[in-house]
Amino acid sequence: MAAADSFRIAPLSEVMAAEIVGLDVSRPLDGETFAAVNKAFLDHQVLCFRGQNLSPDGQIAFSRLFGQVIVHDNSRYALADHQEVLVLSNDVDENGEHIGVVDAGDIWHSDLQFKPRPAKCTILYALRNPSRGGATDFTNQYLAYERLPEAMRMRISGLRGVNSISKLKNSRAPISGERKGAREFYIRQERENPDVEHPLAQVHPETGRTSLYCSPRFTYRLAGLTDEEGDALLDELVRHSGKREFRYRHEWRDGDLLMWDNRCVNHRATGGYAYPDIRLIHRTTVLDRR
Numbered sequence: 001m002a003a004a005d006s007f008r009i010a011p012l013s014e015v016m017a018a019e020i021v022g023l024d025v026s027r028p029l030d031g032e033t034f035a036a037v038n039k040a041f042l043d044h045q046v047l048c049f050r051g052q053n054l055s056p057d058g059q060i061a062f063s064r065l066f067g068q069v070i071v072h073d074n075s076r077y078a079l080a081d082h083q084e085v086l087v088l089s090n091d092v093d094e095n096g097e098h099i100g101v102v103d104a105g106d107i108w109h110s111d112l113q114f115k116p117r118p119a120k121c122t123i124l125y126a127l128r129n130p131s132r133g134g135a136t137d138f139t140n141q142y143l144a145y146e147r148l149p150e151a152m153r154m155r156i157s158g159l160r161g162v163n164s165i166s167k168l169k170n171s172r173a174p175i176s177g178e179r180k181g182a183r184e185f186y187i188r189q190e191r192e193n194p195d196v197e198h199p200l201a202q203v204h205p206e207t208g209r210t211s212l213y214c215s216p217r218f219t220y221r222l223a224g225l226t227d228e229e230g231d232a233l234l235d236e237l238v239r240h241s242g243k244r245e246f247r248y249r250h251e252w253r254d255g256d257l258l259m260w261d262n263r264c265v266n267h268r269a270t271g272g273y274a275y276p277d278i279r280l281i282h283r284t285t286v287l288d289r290r
């Protein structure tokens with residue numbers, strides 16, 4: 001059993017994210033240690049546990065400490081014997097087929113924002129990183145909210161963003177020209193995931209802090225406003241939410257276990273690597289309680 005005083009918290013930037021040094025999360029955490037990790041998670045929004053050696057079972061067990069772990073919709077790329085673990089990779093098998101999701105998430109977003117019950121946290125375990133590229137960018141949406149002008153905070157109070165999985169109706173989320181069958185894909189996805197509304201100013205259920213909850217990938221209009229008014233306001237909010245002053249860039253090392261709080265953080269993949277430079281990541285996702 002790991003004791004709470006067995007690790008150290010080292011901030012990774014001025015705006016958010018911290019490294020947890022000296023904790024092996026493959027071993028069961030006692031209640032006190034979990035409470036300390038959870039507090040660090042709520043305080044820093046993004047946590048990185050370096051040098052982990054984690055089996056899929058170990059990752060699922062760690063993830064379950066934070067809540068309900070989902071089986072992803074994209075189950076084609078889940079591990080065959082661990083459906084909760086989604087593979088993110090540009091590697092291919094002996095038949096030349098991709099073994100994981102290749103190019104997800106290059107536009108700022110919060111995971112599962114298009115669901116009535118979005119993701120609480122996403123947990124990525126990096127087994128292998130490309131020799132260059134592959135960084136993940138994060139923005140602190142508490143700060144984004146707090147640094148909005150007072151008049152803007154008043155204006156968005158009570159307003160709701162409409163979120164969709166489909167890129168077809170979202171001009172802020174262009175579809176890659178290389179992607180075949182994208183239109184059919186999104187029509188199908190949209191049928192399974194009707195639009196959902198979430199408050200733009202969202203109060204965090206555990207910290208009580210308010211964050212700006214919208215993203216160019218999923219939020220495509222504002223409920224109750226004309227398109228003209230809503231588009232201009234959403235453009236402004238989306239631009240603000242991605243500002244450099246709210247950002248942390250994570251440069252991955254092999255063995256990193258990284259988790260972030262989707263309730264107050266947006267993120268995006270930055271790409272910049274190509275086969276045969278291989279990335280291999282195991283993802284688990286924990287649902288919000290709402």
Ligand SMILES: [Fe+2]
Pocket residue numbers: 105109110111267
């Ligand atoms: Fe994501």
